[in-house]
Amino acid sequence: MSHQPVVVGRDGLAALIAALHSDGFRVLGPTVRDDAIVYDDVVTVDDLPAGWTDEQDGGRYRLKRRADNALFGYAVGPHAWKRFLHQPLLRLWRAEPDGTGMQVATDAKPTERFAFLAVRSCELHAIAIQDRVFLQGPYVDPHYQARRDGAFIVAVNCGEAGGTCFCVSMNTGPKAATGYDLALTEFPGEPHEFLLEAGTERGAALLARLPQRPSTPADAERADAVVAKTAGNMGRHMRSDDVPDLLLDNLEHKRWDDVAARCLSCGNCTQVCPTCFCTAVTDANDLSGATERTRRWDSCFSQNFSYIHGGAVRPSPRSRYRQWMTHKLASWVEQFGTSGCVGCGRCITWCPVGIDITEEVSAIRGDAPGGGHGRA
Amino acid sequence: MPAITEPLAPAEGDPMLPRIVRVGKRARDHNGTVTLTLESADEMPLPTFRPGQFTMLYVFGVGEIPVSISGDAADETCLVQTVRAVGAVSQAVTELQPGDTLGLRRPFGTAWPLEDLNGRDVVIVAGGLGLAPLRSVIYHVLANRARFGNVALLYGARNPADILFRSQLEMWRKRLDVQLDVMVDHADSSWHGRVGAVTLLLPRLAVDAARATALVCGPEVMMRFVAAGLSDTGIPDSSIWVSLERNMECAIGLCGHCQVEGLFVCKDGPVLRYDRVRRLMGVKEL
Amino acid sequence: MEGLERILGEHRLFVGLPQPFVALAAGCARNVAFNAGDYLFRSGDPADWIYLVRHGHVALEAAVPGRGAVMFETVSEGDVAGLTWLLPPYRWDHDARAIEPTRALALDATCLRNKWETDHDLGCEVLKRFLGLLVQKVNAARFQVLDIYARHY
Numbered sequence: 001m002s003h004q005p006v007v008v009g010r011d012g013l014a015a016l017i018a019a020l021h022s023d024g025f026r027v028l029g030p031t032v033r034d035d036a037i038v039y040d041d042v043v044t045v046d047d048l049p050a051g052w053t054d055e056q057d058g059g060r061y062r063l064k065r066r067a068d069n070a071l072f073g074y075a076v077g078p079h080a081w082k083r084f085l086h087q088p089l090l091r092l093w094r095a096e097p098d099g100t101g102m103q104v105a106t107d108a109k110p111t112e113r114f115a116f117l118a119v120r121s122c123e124l125h126a127i128a129i130q131d132r133v134f135l136q137g138p139y140v141d142p143h144y145q146a147r148r149d150g151a152f153i154v155a156v157n158c159g160e161a162g163g164t165c166f167c168v169s170m171n172t173g174p175k176a177a178t179g180y181d182l183a184l185t186e187f188p189g190e191p192h193e194f195l196l197e198a199g200t201e202r203g204a205a206l207l208a209r210l211p212q213r214p215s216t217p218a219d220a221e222r223a224d225a226v227v228a229k230t231a232g233n234m235g236r237h238m239r240s241d242d243v244p245d246l247l248l249d250n251l252e253h254k255r256w257d258d259v260a261a262r263c264l265s266c267g268n269c270t271q272v273c274p275t276c277f278c279t280a281v282t283d284a285n286d287l288s289g290a291t292e293r294t295r296r297w298d299s300c301f302s303q304n305f306s307y308i309h310g311g312a313v314r315p316s317p318r319s320r321y322r323q324w325m326t327h328k329l330a331s332w333v334e335q336f337g338t339s340g341c342v343g344c345g346r347c348i349t350w351c352p353v354g355i356d357i358t359e360e361v362s363a364i365r366g367d368a369p370g371g372g373h374g375r376a
Numbered sequence: 377m378p379a380i381t382e383p384l385a386p387a388e389g390d391p392m393l394p395r396i397v398r399v400g401k402r403a404r405d406h407n408g409t410v411t412l413t414l415e416s417a418d419e420m421p422l423p424t425f426r427p428g429q430f431t432m433l434y435v436f437g438v439g440e441i442p443v444s445i446s447g448d449a450a451d452e453t454c455l456v457q458t459v460r461a462v463g464a465v466s467q468a469v470t471e472l473q474p475g476d477t478l479g480l481r482r483p484f485g486t487a488w489p490l491e492d493l494n495g496r497d498v499v500i501v502a503g504g505l506g507l508a509p510l511r512s513v514i515y516h517v518l519a520n521r522a523r524f525g526n527v528a529l530l531y532g533a534r535n536p537a538d539i540l541f542r543s544q545l546e547m548w549r550k551r552l553d554v555q556l557d558v559m560v561d562h563a564d565s566s567w568h569g570r571v572g573a574v575t576l577l578l579p580r581l582a583v584d585a586a587r588a589t590a591l592v593c594g595p596e597v598m599m600r601f602v603a604a605g606l607s608d609t610g611i612p613d614s615s616i617w618v619s620l621e622r623n624m625e626c627a628i629g630l631c632g633h634c635q636v637e638g639l640f641v642c643k644d645g646p647v648l649r650y651d652r653v654r655r656l657m658g659v660k661e662l
Numbered sequence: 663m664e665g666l667e668r669i670l671g672e673h674r675l676f677v678g679l680p681q682p683f684v685a686l687a688a689g690c691a692r693n694v695a696f697n698a699g700d701y702l703f704r705s706g707d708p709a710d711w712i713y714l715v716r717h718g719h720v721a722l723e724a725a726v727p728g729r730g731a732v733m734f735e736t737v738s739e740g741d742v743a744g745l746t747w748l749l750p751p752y753r754w755d756h757d758a759r760a761i762e763p764t765r766a767l768a769l770d771a772t773c774l775r776n777k778w779e780t781d782h783d784l785g786c787e788v789l790k791r792f793l794g795l796l797v798q799k800v801n802a803a804r805f806q807v808l809d810i811y812a813r814h815y
């Protein structure tokens with residue numbers, strides 16, 4: 001890809017959104033709703049969260065006004081893009097009596113194509129991870145595939161590190177490296193500008209349709225400075241090189257009891273995690289004899305999750321937290337060739353009791369500040 | 377949700393979509409255990425399977441469960457499956473009658489390493505209903521007896537009334553080319569067979585440990601005791617195979633329920649080599 | 663007598679022990695045979711004999727009112743019926759009944775006990791072997807207590 005980056009203004013961004021619409025995409029991006037940044041339909045540039053940022057810490061999330069008019073001046077909210085690619089609720093099929101037996105039918109494949117606007121680097125990695133889960137194993141999930149195929153991705157290089165961000169530790173950001181059609185870096189203030197780079201031919205083709213000016217070396221330097229500043233302001237850190245062995249060698253560490261005493265087994269972390277993919281199926285019947293099978297997100301924190309005839313394999317919160325964390329950070333590597341964690345910090349922010357995955361890893365390693373937790 | 381417009385996708389399309397099959401025969405075994413012979417309900421032949429694999433059986437309006445295939449893989453006209461009523465869905469499966477239809481999703485998972493058995497001594501240790509997925513192996517071994525060295529079949533059950541496939545076991549016991557021992561945990565004086573832990577039979581195996589392959593299936597605790605006992609007799613852990621059981625919902629490694637460490641039991645298992653799972657079988661609530 | 667010595671020396675509890683001791687123990691041994699239904703011993707009887715089963719099948723049972731005799735273990739070729747001869751008060755705590763025609767080596771328990779009292783090294787060696795057997799039986803009993811086939815299968 002040898003296309004030169006260009007610089008566009010807010011009008012260029014508006015033109016980008018309009019162009020995506022006219023190309024038939026359903027444009028989804030950040031919007032403000034219920035005091036949070038959530039991903040929803042974006043009709044115009046005015047739907048974006050201008051002048052908002054978020055303040056995040058363990059168990060804490062607040063929107064705050066910014067001093068400027070930045071459109072992408074927040075970190076990440078409770079939504080991840082998986083809600084569009086890997087739907088929270090999905091009908092697998094429906095069966096109706098046809099006299100002698102049952103007739104099974106599936107819904108038509110969705111025809112809409114998504115354009116995701118402002119996908120952060122950690123989220124690009126999360127999408128790549130779910131691609132491995134759903135598309136690159138021996139079985140392909142046709143529902144995910146149908147929604148993923150042709151999705152147009154506009155990445156945003158992060159200008160703001162959240163209080164629970166640790167993408168630098170996970171080598172997943174804050175600069176988008178791959179997996180996007182277009183990537184933008186925002187320069188808030190006056191003039192309000194965006195550096196836009198194409199990652200694919202179709203991205204470049206779209207770029208050519210926008211009002212723009214050529215970028216200068218100074219623009220490139222400014223963009224580099226934005227991500228460098230963000231990289232230097234990570235809210236959390238986690239040494240990640242030794243984590244898989246560390247956790248798998250410490251399955252009986254006392255720290256699991258400690259975290260189990262705090263964990264509510266609510267499953268928030270699995271719902272907000274951009275890579276958690278577990279689902280459960282349920283059946284519903286009606287009086288006509290028809291039956292419908294649906295799939296919904298599930299969580300390994302529920303006791304039923306591991307149920308086999310008569311009991312749960314993991315009845316205790318201790319074993320369930322251990323299951324989640326060792327899968328995410330350790331077994332995932334064996335299964336998919338990558339960690340399941342992208343350092344987005346959502347599980348820390350949205351944990352009602354502020355359990356911090358980075359702190360739990362440190363405690364098990366024994367390097368937590370004042371960590372008195374020895375090995376079991 | 378969008379309207380239904382696509383009827384009856386083929387089985388090889390959406391792996392979550394069941395195919396309709398019919399119950400041909402139904403045989404009651406012991407204590408709520410039933411063996412169903414499934415037949416094609418249309419022109420399409422039934423899928424083939426490799427011993428050790430399982431299918432997902434769906435009873436309309438009730439739900440879906442994984443069920444062991446207990447039949448002869450050489451017979452491609454039917455699928456023989458054994459299930460015991462322990463929950464709502466398995467209860468419904470055991471109540472199906474000849475002529476009833478049900479949903480079937482393909483045979484899934486890994487198989488017993490039948491090719492590796494050639495020229496070797498074969499030890500089969502089954503516990504309780506674990507005899508079902510091993511019966512397919514027994515059919516294969518007995519039908520090709522000359523390919524193997526000594527063959528030992530050990531079966532453990534709770535009590536004489538719980539012995540699965542009892543008449544077949546009695547028939548196999550008459551063969552002179554197989555060591556067959558049945559051990560029950562508890563019995564009254566009407567039982568003339570062995571009583572005790574199935575592990576007590578392991579030191580008496582008439583096989584050459586260095587050239588033996590062992591296949592073990594039963595409740596996980598039983599497999600843990602038995603596999604460790606086989607290991608103690610000198611059979612290398614890499615020649616011992618077990619069949620793990622976890623909550624298998626999708627059977628294609630996508631729903632996450634059966635994940636344990638780096639494995640999805642539904643697709644990386646259920647049949648796994650003991651040296652791979654020995655450690656994790658010993659961790660509580662993993 | 664020579665035959666008994668050889669049979670004893672090949673039994674898993676005696677294999678590898680010094681020949682003089684095996685010969686001594688053989689001096690306490692005799693061949694016995696039981697018909698199906700015969701009792702080798704009954705609960706409460708003095709534990710005077712140790713039975714090394716050579717052929718056949720013996721049920722170890724405890725009488726339970728209302729349930730008849732409950733079998734908790736069966737022993738067959740190579741096994742030993744009864745362990746309480748090892749320690750005072752040298753009394754059987756269960757029944758041993760031949761399920762099928764059974765042949766065994768019966769060792770005079772008093773004789774054996776006297777012999778290891780006069781040779782502690784050998785006594786220690788024999789006890790270690792019986793201890794191994796005991797551990798195996800305890801483990802097997804543990805397996806049975808878990809009742810592992812009950813819930814899942």
